[in-house]
Amino acid sequence: MTEPSSGQGGEWFRLANEEDVPSPALLVYPERIEENLRRMVATAGGAERLRPHVKTHKLPQIVTLALSLGITKFKAATIAEAEMCAMQGAPDVLLAYQPVGPNVRRVVELARKYPRTRVSCLVDNAEILAALSGAAAAARIALDVFLDLNIGMDRTGIKPGPEAAALYRALSQAPGLRAAGFHAYDGHLHDPDHAQLVRDAAATFAPVWRLREELGAAGLPVPLVVAGGTPTFSILAGHAGVELGAGTLVLWDFGDTERCPDLDFLPAALLLARVISRPTPNRLCLDLGHKAVASEMPQPRVKLLGLPDAVFVLHNEEHLVVETDRAAEYPVGTVVYGIPRHICPTVALQSEVFVVRGRRMVETWPVVARARRITL
Numbered sequence: 001m002t003e004p005s006s007g008q009g010g011e012w013f014r015l016a017n018e019e020d021v022p023s024p025a026l027l028v029y030p031e032r033i034e035e036n037l038r039r040m041v042a043t044a045g046g047a048e049r050l051r052p053h054v055k056t057h058k059l060p061q062i063v064t065l066a067l068s069l070g071i072t073k074f075k076a077a078t079i080a081e082a083e084m085c086a087m088q089g090a091p092d093v094l095l096a097y098q099p100v101g102p103n104v105r106r107v108v109e110l111a112r113k114y115p116r117t118r119v120s121c122l123v124d125n126a127e128i129l130a131a132l133s134g135a136a137a138a139a140r141i142a143l144d145v146f147l148d149l150n151i152g153m154d155r156t157g158i159k160p161g162p163e164a165a166a167l168y169r170a171l172s173q174a175p176g177l178r179a180a181g182f183h184a185y186d187g188h189l190h191d192p193d194h195a196q197l198v199r200d201a202a203a204t205f206a207p208v209w210r211l212r213e214e215l216g217a218a219g220l221p222v223p224l225v226v227a228g229g230t231p232t233f234s235i236l237a238g239h240a241g242v243e244l245g246a247g248t249l250v251l252w253d254f255g256d257t258e259r260c261p262d263l264d265f266l267p268a269a270l271l272l273a274r275v276i277s278r279p280t281p282n283r284l285c286l287d288l289g290h291k292a293v294a295s296e297m298p299q300p301r302v303k304l305l306g307l308p309d310a311v312f313v314l315h316n317e318e319h320l321v322v323e324t325d326r327a328a329e330y331p332v333g334t335v336v337y338g339i340p341r342h343i344c345p346t347v348a349l350q351s352e353v354f355v356v357r358g359r360r361m362v363e364t365w366p367v368v369a370r371a372r373r374i375t376l
Contacts, residue, residue, distance in 0.1 A: 011337075013270050013305065016359050018335045023274040024292035026350045027337075028365070030357065032268035033062060033250060037069050039265055040249050044237050047071045051094060051226055053247025054081050056344045057269075058369035059353070062250060063088040075226065075245045076369075079106050083376055084369040086114035094226060095121040096183060096245065098128055098148060098156065106376050108135045111143055113376070120144035122183050124158045129171060136176030144180040145171055146226060149211075151204050153188040160207035165215060172220050181224035184208050185245070190231040194262045201235045212241075231260050253343040254303045267339050269347070271302055272354075273320070275334045282327050284310075286336060289318040293338075294345035302338035 013029075015021065041047045047070035054063060055077040063074065063085050073092040076082040085093040099107045099121055111119040123129045123145050136143040147168045150157030158164045172179040186204055191197045205227070212222045228236040230246040237244060248256050251269040273288040293302050299312040307324055314321035330336070340346040347353070352364045368374070 011305070012359075013267075013337050013356075014359065015272075015335075015356065015361055017361055018272070021272055021354050021361050023272055023335070024286075024288050025272045026292075026347065026353045027270045027272055027356050027361070028057075028059075028251070028353045029268050029270075030061075030065070030355060032266045034065060034069070036250050036252060036265050036268055037066055037071065040233075040244075040246075041069060041071070043234055043263075044244050048073075049237065049242070049244055051075045051092075051243040051245050052250060053077070053096070053245050054085060054369065056247035056250055057347055058084070058367050059347075059365055060084050060088050060368055061365055063090060066250075073243065075247070078369065078372060079103060079110060079376060080371050080374050081369040082119065083110055083114075083374045086110065086117040086119070087374070090117055092118040093120070094146065094183070095119070096185075096226070098122045098124055099132070100128060104128070104131045104135050107132070108139045108141065108143065109376050111136075111141050112139055118144060120146060120180050122146050122148040122156075123171065124148040124150075124156060124167075126167065126170065129167065129174060129177075133174040133176050139176075141176065142178050143176060144178045146180045146183040146224075147171060149182050149184045149208060151184050151186055151208060153185060155185075155187070157183075157185075160211040164211060165218075168215060168222075169218075169220060179220070179222075181222045181226070182208060182212065184225060184227045185229060186227065186232055187229050189229070190259045192259055192261060197231060198235055201232050205236075205239075230256050230263070233260075234262060248343060251343045251347070253341060253346075254339045255297065255341040269340070269343055269353070270305075271338045271340060271346070273336050273338065275330050275332050275336065276319075278327060278330075278332060279321070282323050282325060283313070284322050284324065284327050284330050286320045286322070287318065288320040288336075288338070289316050291317050291349060292346075293320075293340050294342045294349065296345060297341045301341050303341070305337045305339070307336070 051073040053075040148157040233246045252265045273286040277285040310322040
């Protein structure tokens, strides 16, 4: 992977107009985003194999860029993200979430409002299946629904086996619904040893392939399997009939750089912060608190470029304090750049991102799908 330089003038990420960007800020680099999308297409073996997860960026401009490269299918975590895709003219969007409560009605409304977009969602139990069927039939639409399989993460889904087969059979017969296939997320698989990861993926997905064969033999086709996260992206690319749902690849982060040494993608989103205080001779306080960078991961939550020796000693809502022997080189007001450990929730903390072209910040993009609702 192309790594940023540690020099003091030739870094690809450094802005010529830093003074125009208030901190903390999230910078995005469209040329790098486009290159990552092209690498995704190449690794997958074709744009038709991709269903990138838009939760990573929540930006309509990136959906449009993906569409221009032939990527037509998307995955979303919220109805707002799904609507953002439909508003950009995406032909196909999967709400990779089982709708409950009012969201059952909202999914149906989404499908009715955007008839040129194939809207689908997940189900893993009979009660929600019945609710979806009733709502779709009442609206006189045919809603595509994927069976959500629990393949070891134990977060959502039904384990592959007889109960899953029975639920898929009920799905295929439910009024107003079409059985679209399986959704199988493997977020628990992230061994940095690629050979071990290959073995783990083979064991994890074996029940999925068996269930697919059993249902097919019984006359219940499983058109698609939407599968995988970032670590198994290149592994599952070798399986026919699988759409790849990884999203982090678009912007990349240093967490997946560490977890996925076999993947070659570029950091395309960086945090810009400033030194706001030097409380002791070896400490720097940055305006990069919990409200600017995702805090659910262990420290360091951001890789500070040019400060590899920084020790993270205090992190609060609006402050990040680090210790470094080089503190004297960073007077108050100095700009510091960093790659987040986890980009997806970091984007969700921003109301806007700052777009960089030719080493200048040229415009801002509102993070549209950060909202829980757009129109529905």
